[in-house]
Amino acid sequence: MSAKSGRGGHHPTMDQVAAAAGVSRATVSRVINNAASVAPGIRDAVQRAITQTGYVPNVAARSLVTRRSDSVALVISEPDRPDDHSFLNRIFTDPYFGRVTAGATGALRPHDVHLVVVPTDADDHHQVVRYLRQGHVDGVLLISSSEHDPLPAQVHALGIPAVLASRPSGPLPVSYVDVDQRHGARLAAEHLLARGCRSLATISGPLDIPAGADRLDGFRAVAGAPVPAEIGDFTRVGGETAAHRLLDQHPGLDGLFVASDLMAEGALRALQDRGRRVPDDVAVIGFDDSSAALECRPPLTTVRQPVEEMAAEMAQLLIAHIHTPGRSPRSVIFQPTLVIRDSA
Amino acid sequence: MSAKSGRGGHHPTMDQVAAAAGVSRATVSRVINNAASVAPGIRDAVQRAITQTGYVPNVAARSLVTRRSDSVALVISEPDRPDDHSFLNRIFTDPYFGRVTAGATGALRPHDVHLVVVPTDADDHHQVVRYLRQGHVDGVLLISSSEHDPLPAQVHALGIPAVLASRPSGPLPVSYVDVDQRHGARLAAEHLLARGCRSLATISGPLDIPAGADRLDGFRAVAGAPVPAEIGDFTRVGGETAAHRLLDQHPGLDGLFVASDLMAEGALRALQDRGRRVPDDVAVIGFDDSSAALECRPPLTTVRQPVEEMAAEMAQLLIAHIHTPGRSPRSVIFQPTLVIRDSA
DNA sequence: CGACGCTGTGAAAGCGCTCTATTGGACGCC
């Protein structure tokens, strides 16, 4: 942990390791990348020399020649919404992104690839594009919620391998992973109907986000098109105020589908405020099955999407694209399931 | 946005720009790093050539020679606690880290330095250390909560510039930024007493976290040492269960200091569950002044720490250390203030 | 008017690594 020549850490180079082991630089390189065949004796000698000198490869030099950085970016592009001090606040408050990070990190580790988390809003797309162009990363996992976000197209134009976390809004020839949003919403509607709810309503996400629009569509496909809907912004507070609006206009509703667990948590608060019992007076179903679902009272019945698995799949796809540059894009759609707890 | 020679992006090099501008590579380099003096005419010609070819410097080649990466890591080291699916869930659920990221990013931007967010738990300290040793970053902003976390010492041993987000537990000669935790807790205690509360109690953070222990100490220094305390884990649920324990044992308490807003939010739920009105029956004060404080009902009176400013200061210190390698460590302590809302 | 600074530009030497082409040596075969 401390085998530096001087203080302060001028790192030893490969030449010094080679000298210490009595071999050439090329052989040291082979040992490190355990490529080709190296005689066991020599290999050991080199390993000893490495630990003895405390050698660590210089990534800059390496990636200069290999043209790889062995890291990929997880770009989280959140639109600037009014009423929202900082997009970073939203990102570091919504359990979704933690799940994505966890799933991707796990899938990347066996490949010795690092994950660089890059949060961004519209204001610094430019920064992000520059970052990507500079070759810091070999590929991009892109979470871009808004339909009008130009980032997916920009990244694609850059020619850098990318995988999206949801169906791209335009016809972009790019790989993506998504959950069958409509189906998830249908599951919710069916469950509410089966429970005997007569007056359904829903709190959707922003309609410029595909996940927002799709969940609304799916719900209405089963529950009936005229079903009342209010739009939330995928935050707890947004869910709460949307629920209040809904209850103002439709006091009699007895079944509520909320397009995210976070919003559902807010909705539960609104219901409680107004003295509605859940699920007796109003049955509530969320979406995500995030940690928030378990923190709710009562625990939330919700549509589960396997976010960690999906993120891992994204990572796999990305690795494949990086290894095989010409590879044609593909999409992987996961099926959501209904997790029944106490709220419906 | 699309000036590539072929498809797929073999990037133009500096030589090609030089050729296009009719100058030497050295001159192009000077223009890009706007160093030394370049004749205005030539400068323009080079700029034109750059935009025309769509040239972007190769970071690997650059940092190979400059020995800088122009990026720093924000390492968030969270201990593995039982009962916690993933440390990433905690990180991406607590508004604190978003504030730090925002503050640091803002301060780093003018220096054209990137922030790489690196979440870690005890299990992959090794990974992180390797990442740092490989020279991916020029310095480290380190948020390490647990007192027993070996990471600060390890990072320091690496000889890489670092700034901690709190007083280091041992005598580590390293710069750090902190808030006067004890003082903040005293403010809370004084306010509760001034309000006329007779029976105080507190929910502290884990005592192996300096911020946890210090806030408890500060509170007791004013409120009296025998003041009942329960330990939470800085999560909402942790605050809720701690509050229940507290109320079981001390049903008569009328003033509660909770060591974080997130935990306070949980405590409010517990109080509500038991029919205690806030602030009439029990006055509650949180700590942080995070977004959670405003989401609470009633809005939370809380001890504000200027996290964004503190993170910016950390970034400044780090930049200074990077520029001046021998610079002696220093610590900056911010003063917390009491933000009075409705809960106390 | 020649010496002297100054400013602006170019040539070339690396930074530390990977990887191709090549050598050296051990071995088997005729």
Added chain:
DNA sequence: GGCGTCCAATAGAGCGCTTTCACAGCGTCG
């Protein structure tokens, strides 16, 4: 015993950039 074969290891050529150093041009001053 000479020769081809094969494998292990080396020499060396870059990757794309920064940066010293040298030098050319030119205004200034003794």
